[in-house]
Amino acid sequence: MSNSSNNTDPRSRLLKLLPGFNCGVCGYARCEEFAHFLLKNKVEVESCRFLLQEIFNENRNEIREILKEEDVIPEEEKFVGVLDGYEADFILHPLPGERSCREVLYPFTHKELKAGDVVRYRPLACPITHFAKILSEDNGLITVHMIGPCHRIDPESDFEFLDIGICMVGGFEGIIEGNMPRIGETVRFLPGHCMMQKVHSGVLVQLEGKRAIIEGIDLKVWAPPIKG
Known part of the structure; x- marks a missing residue:
């Protein structure tokens, strides 16, 4: 079940749900970077191969719920x-x-x-x-x-x-x-x-x-x- 009412910032919430292996398969060296670019809509959840495993089904669904929330990250200067x-x-x-x-x-x-x-x-x-x-x-x-x-x-x-x-x-x-x-x-x-x-x-x-x-x-x- 999604913790959408949680006051923790979205990137911290995502990090707790990611496998945390820092394997680099997604194209990023660390899960922290993967979470950063998930929030910027520059990478797909499916890029993390581990999240596709059955053991991470609940985590994957909760991550998608977080990413659906409006104004997860405000528009900002790059x-x-x-x-x-x-x-x-x-x-x-x-x-x-x-x-x-x-x-x-x-x-x-x-x-x-x-x-x-x-x-x-x-x-x-x-x-x-x-x-x-x-x-x-x-x-x-x-x-x-x-x-x-x-x-x-x-x-x-x-x-x-x-x-x-x-x-x-x-x-x-x-x-x-x-x-x-x-x-x-x-x-x-x-x-x-x-x-x-x-x-x-x-x-x-x-x-x-x-x-x-x-x-x-x-x-x-x-x-x-x-x-x-």
């Missing part, structure tokens, strides 16, 4: 990456008064780095050279603001910086515009300052109002691009 055509859950904007989202970097260098230094580097899996100012350093991790790259590449410039090669981006901090995620949820987001407008993915580890910290950053996004 945030789509320019480079890859993937849909993001939200845009991550800078904190108030700051010029870009904060990023936590893992630099593969033995150079001594400190707050105030300007560094040139390339994020792992990104083809674009970045310039950033270090806000803080903590046991080898640096928190930075972007200040480039376009106007900082001129070799004739007297602009001073440290070249630290390739860095791994470990985290982002900023303000969410769009769907509000839950703590521990894997999210797809567009950093507002990203030159390529490439959708990133990561895990939301902290949320205060709309101020979010996302870690475990990956440029691979386990969802099909938007068609149309």
Whole structure:
């Protein structure tokens, strides 16, 4: 019997009814993503092979009842990456008064780095050279603001910086515009300052109002691009 009177958000209700095997047969790496796109009417219930088994008959019927409910998810603005055509859950904007989202970097260098230094580097899996100012350093991790790259590449410039090669981006901090995620949820987001407008993915580890910290950053996004 459907729990249509349940006050829990529809995606959480769907997750409780899905098999939870994260098998990827439906085309999504996780059941959480499958639930997300079920609600957006971009995938059919039958795409989950396990739901077709007799043991899941009741779950399948209840899922269909949830999807029949009016206004399950209101119409919303879509945030789509320019480079890859993937849909993001939200845009991550800078904190108030700051010029870009904060990023936590893992630099593969033995150079001594400190707050105030300007560094040139390339994020792992990104083809674009970045310039950033270090806000803080903590046991080898640096928190930075972007200040480039376009106007900082001129070799004739007297602009001073440290070249630290390739860095791994470990985290982002900023303000969410769009769907509000839950703590521990894997999210797809567009950093507002990203030159390529490439959708990133990561895990939301902290949320205060709309101020979010996302870690475990990956440029691979386990969802099909938007068609149309």
